[in-house]
Amino acid sequence: MSRPMLTAAALGLCSCQACGLVSRPADIHETARCPRCNARVSIRKPDSIRRCWALVIAAYILYLPANLLTIMETGSLIDYRQDTIMSGVVHLWKSGSWGISAIVFIASIVVPLFKLMALTFLLVTVQLRTTWWPVQRAKLYRMVELVGRWSMLDIYVVTILAALVQMSSLATVRAGSGAIAFGSVVVLTMFAAMEFDPRLIWDPLRKESDI
Amino acid sequence: MNVDPKPLVACRECDLILREIELLPGGIACCRCCGAHLYRNSPDSLDRTLALVLTASMLLIIANVYPILGIEIQGVRNATNLYGAVCALWDQNMRSISLVVFITTILIPVIELSMMLYLLLPLRMRRVPAGVPLILRILQCIKPWGMVEVFMLGVLVSLVKLAGSASVIPGAALWSFGGLTLILAAVAASFNSRDIWAHLEIKSGGEELR
Ligand SMILES: [Zn+2]
Ligand SMILES: [Zn+2]
Numbered sequence: 001m002s003r004p005m006l007t008a009a010a011l012g013l014c015s016c017q018a019c020g021l022v023s024r025p026a027d028i029h030e031t032a033r034c035p036r037c038n039a040r041v042s043i044r045k046p047d048s049i050r051r052c053w054a055l056v057i058a059a060y061i062l063y064l065p066a067n068l069l070t071i072m073e074t075g076s077l078i079d080y081r082q083d084t085i086m087s088g089v090v091h092l093w094k095s096g097s098w099g100i101s102a103i104v105f106i107a108s109i110v111v112p113l114f115k116l117m118a119l120t121f122l123l124v125t126v127q128l129r130t131t132w133w134p135v136q137r138a139k140l141y142r143m144v145e146l147v148g149r150w151s152m153l154d155i156y157v158v159t160i161l162a163a164l165v166q167m168s169s170l171a172t173v174r175a176g177s178g179a180i181a182f183g184s185v186v187v188l189t190m191f192a193a194m195e196f197d198p199r200l201i202w203d204p205l206r207k208e209s210d211i
Numbered sequence: 212m213n214v215d216p217k218p219l220v221a222c223r224e225c226d227l228i229l230r231e232i233e234l235l236p237g238g239i240a241c242c243r244c245c246g247a248h249l250y251r252n253s254p255d256s257l258d259r260t261l262a263l264v265l266t267a268s269m270l271l272i273i274a275n276v277y278p279i280l281g282i283e284i285q286g287v288r289n290a291t292n293l294y295g296a297v298c299a300l301w302d303q304n305m306r307s308i309s310l311v312v313f314i315t316t317i318l319i320p321v322i323e324l325s326m327m328l329y330l331l332l333p334l335r336m337r338r339v340p341a342g343v344p345l346i347l348r349i350l351q352c353i354k355p356w357g358m359v360e361v362f363m364l365g366v367l368v369s370l371v372k373l374a375g376s377a378s379v380i381p382g383a384a385l386w387s388f389g390g391l392t393l394i395l396a397a398v399a400a401s402f403n404s405r406d407i408w409a410h411l412e413i414k415s416g417g418e419e420l421r
Contacts, residue, residue: 005244006228008221015221018348019408022219037344100371138224138245149358156365159312161372162303163296164282164289171284175305183308190355202225
């Protein structure tokens with residue numbers, strides 16, 4: 001298999017991110033549209049690195065309030081607690097639900113941190129135009145896309161608990177402002193992963209060998 | 212002219228240009244440079260997807276009408292369905308969160324399933340509905356934002372959290388959400404937009420780069 005590894009970009013072709021059709025744009029510099037589905041097509045996602053950085057930085061900034069502010073207030077006759085994400089995990093662990101506590105820990109703490117660090121790493125290596133371990137970096141990107149949605153878990157838990165417990169006069173559960181920050185982190189990192197163009201990982205390798 | 216060559220595909224993740232090959236039923240074509248999935252051959256995907264989408268639609272209705280969980284604290288009972296939970300959050304002035312929950316667990320699944328029905332029902336009867344390209348684009352675009360499976364896990368976590376302090380009554384919607392999670396995964400695995408494009412191309416005889 002030693003045929004030349006030609007890329008669509010090297011041939012002046014655009015592949016549509018929506019339907020996959022490969023087409024030759026009339027003019028590279030103008031916004032071209034896919035002849036089959038009419039989506040905007042371009043050789044690379046426009047402004048990918050800058051947009052991705054902006055979203056990642058915004059997510060980093062919100063990451064602090066997301067973890068420091070209260071995500072859930074629980075009140076009953078005998079007990080009142082304000083839980084951040086971490087203290088919620090610890091509370092679950094102490095009450096003996098180790099499995100669930102581990103799931104919440106992974107979904108709400110490990111996954112967002114992993115996503116932010118992985119995206120930062122991918123952005124930096126792409127900007128340095130490194131040819132280092134492209135297959136592994138491509139896998140890392142796939143993993144970021146795959147696990148991102150699971151961080152929404154805590155938001156749903158708060159929603160259900162708040163709705164269920166609100167009516168009774170004996171106990172209340174309220175969502176705290178940390179939930180807003182946390183939800184924003186999840187949404188921002190999902191958008192960031194979508195803006196990132198994985199083809200940028202491979203471009204430095206192609207430039208070295210082909211042209 | 213000699214035999215028509217197969218159309219070109221470009222890998223979404225590394226931009227390598229490859230020529231399509233014929234796949235065995237159930238086969239998946241992967242990029243030879245980065246290993247990303249390029250396309251797959253899912254036989255009878257239309258019929259199977261339609262059956263799954265119809266099942267999912269019914270489960271989605273049940274899941275939204277009936278209560279998910281109920282609790283009983285010292286004789287006081289309270290139960291909520293999904294929409295009730297969204298409203299409760301809205302009333303607590305957590306409007307942005309309430310919207311996110313509404314969009315990811317109710318709106319996106321409803322749009323996704325109804326658009327698939329709009330596409331698949333006519334295609335099954337050998338007619339082409341209007342606006343297929345737009346609908347396929349929307350489906351592709353909203354796909355990451357449907358989070359029924361994450362919500363399902365959220366319900367289970369809430370169940371455990373509540374179990375210590377109140378008696379929890381699982382509602383009918385809990386089971387339908389469980390079923391919906393499984394069926395939606397099957398829909399995602401079986402829905403193949405490439406097949407739909409192929410249907411359209413046969414109909415219109417569109418041109419492709421070869
Ligand atoms: Zn297209
Ligand atoms: Zn590839």
